[in-house]
Each structure stands twice: as structure tokens, then as C-alpha cells.
Amino acid sequence: MKIPTFKPFLIAGLAVAVAGCGSSAPAVVSTPIENIDSMPLKVTDLTETELKGWGGADLVSDTVPGMSVQKAYNEIIKNKKGTKVIVAVIDSGVDIEHEDLDGVIWTNTDEIPNNQKDDDNNGYVDDVHGWNFLGDAVKENMEYVRILKVLKPKYDNVPASAVKPENQEEFELYKRAKAEYDKEYNEALGLKNQYEGIMQQLKMAHEAVSEELGKEDYTLEELQAMNAETEEMKQYQAFLSQVMSNIKGSVPESIAQLNDAIEYFSGRLSSHFNMELDGRAVVGDDPNDLNDRGYGNNDVTGPDPEKEDIKHGTHVAGIIAAEHNNIGIDGVANNVLIMPVRAVPDGDEYDKDIALAIRYAVDNGAKVINTSFGKYFSTHPEWVRDAIEYADKNDVLIVNAAGNDGLDLDGTTIYPNDQDPSSPNEIADNFLTVGALNYEYGSNMLATFSNYGKTNVDVFAPGTKIWSTTPNDEYEFLQGTSMASPAVAGVAAMIRSLYPKLSAEQVKQIIMESGLSSSATVILGGDPSQTKKFSEVSTSGKMVNLYNALIMADRISK
Numbered sequence: 001m002k003i004p005t006f007k008p009f010l011i012a013g014l015a016v017a018v019a020g021c022g023s024s025a026p027a028v029v030s031t032p033i034e035n036i037d038s039m040p041l042k043v044t045d046l047t048e049t050e051l052k053g054w055g056g057a058d059l060v061s062d063t064v065p066g067m068s069v070q071k072a073y074n075e076i077i078k079n080k081k082g083t084k085v086i087v088a089v090i091d092s093g094v095d096i097e098h099e100d101l102d103g104v105i106w107t108n109t110d111e112i113p114n115n116q117k118d119d120d121n122n123g124y125v126d127d128v129h130g131w132n133f134l135g136d137a138v139k140e141n142m143e144y145v146r147i148l149k150v151l152k153p154k155y156d157n158v159p160a161s162a163v164k165p166e167n168q169e170e171f172e173l174y175k176r177a178k179a180e181y182d183k184e185y186n187e188a189l190g191l192k193n194q195y196e197g198i199m200q201q202l203k204m205a206h207e208a209v210s211e212e213l214g215k216e217d218y219t220l221e222e223l224q225a226m227n228a229e230t231e232e233m234k235q236y237q238a239f240l241s242q243v244m245s246n247i248k249g250s251v252p253e254s255i256a257q258l259n260d261a262i263e264y265f266s267g268r269l270s271s272h273f274n275m276e277l278d279g280r281a282v283v284g285d286d287p288n289d290l291n292d293r294g295y296g297n298n299d300v301t302g303p304d305p306e307k308e309d310i311k312h313g314t315h316v317a318g319i320i321a322a323e324h325n326n327i328g329i330d331g332v333a334n335n336v337l338i339m340p341v342r343a344v345p346d347g348d349e350y351d352k353d354i355a356l357a358i359r360y361a362v363d364n365g366a367k368v369i370n371t372s373f374g375k376y377f378s379t380h381p382e383w384v385r386d387a388i389e390y391a392d393k394n395d396v397l398i399v400n401a402a403g404n405d406g407l408d409l410d411g412t413t414i415y416p417n418d419q420d421p422s423s424p425n426e427i428a429d430n431f432l433t434v435g436a437l438n439y440e441y442g443s444n445m446l447a448t449f450s451n452y453g454k455t456n457v458d459v460f461a462p463g464t465k466i467w468s469t470t471p472n473d474e475y476e477f478l479q480g481t482s483m484a485s486p487a488v489a490g491v492a493a494m495i496r497s498l499y500p501k502l503s504a505e506q507v508k509q510i511i512m513e514s515g516l517s518s519s520a521t522v523i524l525g526g527d528p529s530q531t532k533k534f535s536e537v538s539t540s541g542k543m544v545n546l547y548n549a550l551i552m553a554d555r556i557s558k
Helices: 011-019 033-038 048-052 069-077 143-155 165-213 220-225 231-247 251-272 308-321 351-363 381-393 481-498 504-513 546-556
Strands: 085-091 336-342 368-371 397-401 431-437 459-462 466-470 474-478 521-524 527-533
Touching: 069 481, 069 546, 085 308, 085 351, 085 481, 143 165, 165 220, 165 231, 165 251, 220 231, 231 251, 308 336, 308 466, 308 474, 308 481, 336 351, 336 481, 351 368, 351 381, 368 481, 381 397, 397 481, 397 504, 431 481, 431 504, 459 481, 466 481, 481 504, 481 546, 504 546
Parallel strands: 085 336, 085 368, 368 397, 397 431, 431 459
Antiparallel strands: 466 474, 521 527
């Protein structure tokens, strides 16, 4: 499942208010990491321009834990071109007509467009710019809901003592799925009701105060200076003062945030948890049969004419490779072609789609694959693990998002992953899992939502409030490990472009070993009572750094 893109930055404050996130050696040296923790921290708020570009900032010069992207371009990359690298974006779809992406979209030159033939005999008809494994499907259940729908008729109200030994494992899966469904459904329903209650109070108070002040977009100072004559107006004034103090924004902004939240949770209730929904029906395949492959189409932007459902994939693509054209933003990599592979619906992805999407990307020339999605239940994980191994054998690096629940993945299994749950050993050397950083260096350096894990998360990269491309020539801040992963995919693509003889395994090790370390103790999951040394929350203990990675790649490639 993609990260919820609404993830409001103001909602927490509202809840508080009511209750009372090249080949030659360059003449440069790596960033001196041993002195980083003695440097003064940035204590002023980032400007809008700084915030939009913080992922590429340099920790030494900017005291912001970015990836030193601009420094790398200025001092190392300069005018070097390297070789063209294809990066597959397995996601919700990509707006291939976006002004900042249309020049970097992969084209299958072996396919004659729109002739209804499989000209290159790869099994996919007219796959000119990639493939859409979802067809016209958009909304989907969570995986545990799909499991529950299958197993509920068999085990509902059946006592454990009546379950046969050969069915015990299936029964335990049913119980886990039901527990997860009950928890998540009730949480979504509760939050939807809570936010609707806040919205009602907020609108009532805002309407009264706006009429009193003669304006809707008033400041906190104007609100507090208002002469509230009635007890009701005093209550409105106190409530709105608390809201505006907590959210540091205007009331209309708060109302917009609340609308986003209500729509999000309403959407989850009507699709993710809807036991009556059959989102796969329009696809026409059997998702439990890996050999049933004659499905999907070549429309990598999906069926929504408004393109709203491909916001996530478009944002991811921009982080990796938005054109360096003085329009919008610059992606991390400047010599990349994006191969869109639509396989992630609004809900949990199917293992079959992901397995086939990885194989499609490998077979059609991708050298890096970005997988910004994940789930905690999987019915056919072996299909995806086989695909990961297939990518490994074909020298393709997979860069994967760690997930957004503030969990220790050393104790919780998330899919996809490069480990069999029965064994801690990695099944392949080409799978790099990325956690998300916040722009505030120090104890708050880990994004509050980011998963972590000394064994199961490899590195960290910028993932909080990231500015990138969204459909219809728009740009937007989104956040999540979904945004950290493509930042690292961009780094990997630059290494593979400038040093094409390096293997996927070598690129992974370079990214992990060349990053910046820190002795900081960081807060986990946004809970100040839960802390660890930054060096203990990932395998490498490092923040990804493009500048250092290129220096190490140059040395190793000789």
C-alpha cells in the first residue's frame, strides 16, 4: 500500500486543541564525518525555498541532513553524462505528460505504438512506455481483508479446540487477519467521527468569529484582540486561539486539512475495509494463479481522467529523475529514463502483480527498480522473493521503502522483503531498504512515521515533507519512506550511470558504506520515551550521501 498522501501536518494540533510529522578520480575528498556531531545545529525554521530543496542539502554547509546532491553536481558530476540508466517505478502509475517528466520517460523502441501487436514478443501488447498490471482497477481491500473474506466462512465462531491440526496454521492466519481488521477498521471509524466532530465545532466557531471581525483569514493576534462580549463568543475565541496556537496556520487551512483527513478515512472505510468490494473484478485474471498472465494494458497513467490516483507514483518519479530543465524541480539523477509499471492500487497490492512487475522491469532493461509500497500480510510472498532473486541474477538493484508505522522491522515482517521469515539470512544481495529522515538534525532526525531496524533497514534518506512532481503539471509536498526510497534510487542511478561496470551488489554496498554516520540519540516513532543511537536503527547506521557515494564508486571502479 502507498503511504496515505494526505498525512496532514496540522491535524495533530487540532486534536490537541480539542482535547485540551566519470572514471577519473575527482579532486575532492569525502565529507569528514568525524566532526559532524560537534557542529552547531540549525535552529531557525527553513524558508520555503530551503524546505523545497532540503533533500539535496549538505549537512556540513547547511546543517540539514540532506544527501549533498547539489554539492555533488557542482564538484563531481559537473558536465559528465555517463550512460543512460533505466529506473523502473513500480507504483500507482506516472503522469508521463508532466512538464518535468515527459522528457525522461522510457520508450520501448522495439514496439510499434498502437498496432495491437506484441512486436517485441515480450508478452505485452503495445507496451510503449511500460505496463499497467491493474487495468482499470483503482480501489482495493487491504490484504488482511481479502484473507478474512476467504477464511471467515470457514472459521467464524469456530472454537480453537474444534480446528483440525492440519488447519491450525490457516486458523492462526484467520485470527491475525481478523484482529488486524477489527483494530484498523475501528481506528479509521473513530478518527473519521472525531475529525467530523472537530470540523463541526471549527466551522461554527469560525463562522461566528469571521462575522464579528469582518474577515475569514484573520491572524491569531487579531483573534485574541477581539472584544468577545458574550459567553459563547468567548468560548469560540478561546477554542480558535488554541487551535491556531497549535497548528501555526490559519483556520481555513485547518478546515482544508480536516477535509483531507475525513475524505481519507471515509475512503478507507468504503474501500480498504469494505468486505463487499471486489476491486479485482474489472481486471479479469486470477490473482492466485501466477501463470495467468494475459491481463492489464499499456495505460501507465491508469483509468482516472483527473489522474488523482497516480499522484504517488508521479511524485516518486520526480524525486528520481525530474528533468534538469529550469522548470519545477531537479531530480536526483540527470541521465535516467523512468519506466512506469502500474501495480499498486489504492489499497494493498497483489503479490502476483508485484512479482510480474519486477520481472517485467528486469526483462525490459531496468538497472534500478523503486518499490515505494508495502504491507504486513502476504498470501504469496514466495512469488515476490523469486522475482527479487531473478533481479539479483540479472544485476538489477531494488530500492525499497521501509514503511510508515514507526515500527522496528527486526520484530515485524513487512512485504516485500529480502528475507524468508524462517531465516534471518538475506536471499539476495540486490535489495536495499530505506527509512526516512526528517530535516531537523539531532534527536528528531528520524521521521516520526518511519520504520527502522538494525537488521531489516539498510539506510536512511530524506523523507519528511518532500517537494516533487504531481499530476497535471503540479508540484506538492508529500512525505513517507515512499519519498526516501526514490531519493536513494536516484543515487543508485547516478552511480550506475557514471560507473556502469559496478554491479548491483557493489552499488548497494557503496550507498551503505559511504553515507554519513551520527552519534546522535534519536526518537523512535515520534515517542520521546523511545530512543536509540542512530547507529543502531539501520544496518549501516548511515544517512545516504550522493557526494560521498560517487567518490567511493570512483575508487572501487578502478
